Amino acid sequence: MPPEAGAAASRAPFGERLAAARAAKGSLCVGIDPHPALLGAWGLDDSPSGLERFSLAVLDAVGPVAAAVKPQVALYERHGARGLAVLEALLAHAAEAGVLTIADAKRGDIGSTMQAYAEAWLGEGRPLAADAVTLNPYLGFESLRPAIDLAAATGRGVFVLALTSNPEGRSVQHVGGDASVARSIAHAAAAENAGSAPGHVGLVVGATIGDAAQRLGLGLASLNGPILAPGVGAQGAGPEELGAAFGDALPFVLPTSSRAILAAGPAPGNLRAAAERTRDELA
Numbered sequence: 001m002p003p004e005a006g007a008a009a010s011r012a013p014f015g016e017r018l019a020a021a022r023a024a025k026g027s028l029c030v031g032i033d034p035h036p037a038l039l040g041a042w043g044l045d046d047s048p049s050g051l052e053r054f055s056l057a058v059l060d061a062v063g064p065v066a067a068a069v070k071p072q073v074a075l076y077e078r079h080g081a082r083g084l085a086v087l088e089a090l091l092a093h094a095a096e097a098g099v100l101t102i103a104d105a106k107r108g109d110i111g112s113t114m115q116a117y118a119e120a121w122l123g124e125g126r127p128l129a130a131d132a133v134t135l136n137p138y139l140g141f142e143s144l145r146p147a148i149d150l151a152a153a154t155g156r157g158v159f160v161l162a163l164t165s166n167p168e169g170r171s172v173q174h175v176g177g178d179a180s181v182a183r184s185i186a187h188a189a190a191a192e193n194a195g196s197a198p199g200h201v202g203l204v205v206g207a208t209i210g211d212a213a214q215r216l217g218l219g220l221a222s223l224n225g226p227i228l229a230p231g232v233g234a235q236g237a238g239p240e241e242l243g244a245a246f247g248d249a250l251p252f253v254l255p256t257s258s259r260a261i262l263a264a265g266p267a268p269g270n271l272r273a274a275a276e277r278t279r280d281e282l283a
């Protein structure tokens, strides 16, 4: 057994942990995206120390009312090693506080080096390991195998991009009509989850996609795994768009919003109230 899978037994499966968090705190995921403009609006420097104050303040304010938090790793990477140290501290604090983390790293690579990405973001005892990571299947769904298997072995999860919230995504994801790329990704994810209740292989499907999931036959209601739905708030989606995009798959959806909530800070009470309001409007 690889060392990465060593403490597998000590953690319940991701699907169960996420279901418990949703039952206790509702279904919102809050994105922790420390954009320079937000740091400025909070009166913080665009520096590792500003990043740290921002990240930990968001975690403290929204952790008790969010099913998960989703740090966007590029906004830490742009500060180099010191930025990654802040991300590491954020993930450790969240674990101590019992708040689930989804590292938005959108990783995907050929098998041999995908193994290293899997270990970095999901490996037991690794400094940047989160509860789940976002993955990019452009190299083929099966290229993600090391992450899918390591997540299962360590009680963690993955969210595979299927229909992204940005308009450019269509030029790849909708290709193939009835046999679209997005459909094949969704069906492959469902196959991974078959027999688990609920599974650890989630999908990313933007809340801004209109009726594309139904039109392309993604079969989201049969995924048997979580659906991360970014695009709420700053990208324009609200309760109506979520309903139109997901229909009978809505109970599996984890809507996620970053800037629209983060802009309510830095006062912790305002930040928490914005998260609660968003969560309740979308419920």
Ligand SMILES: O=C(O)c1cc(=O)[nH]c(=O)n1[C@@H]1O[C@H](COP(=O)(O)O)[C@@H](O)[C@H]1O
Pocket: 031, 033, 072, 104, 106, 134, 163, 164, 165, 166, 204, 205, 206, 230, 231, 232, 233, 234, 235, 256, 257, 258, 259, 260
């Ligand atoms: O994987 C993601 O999280 C993601 C996928 C997608 O299709 N669209 C999308 O916006 N995201 C991320 O979700 C967040 C959205 O941020 P806001 O637009 O500020 O709510 C950003 O961190 C994006 O990188």
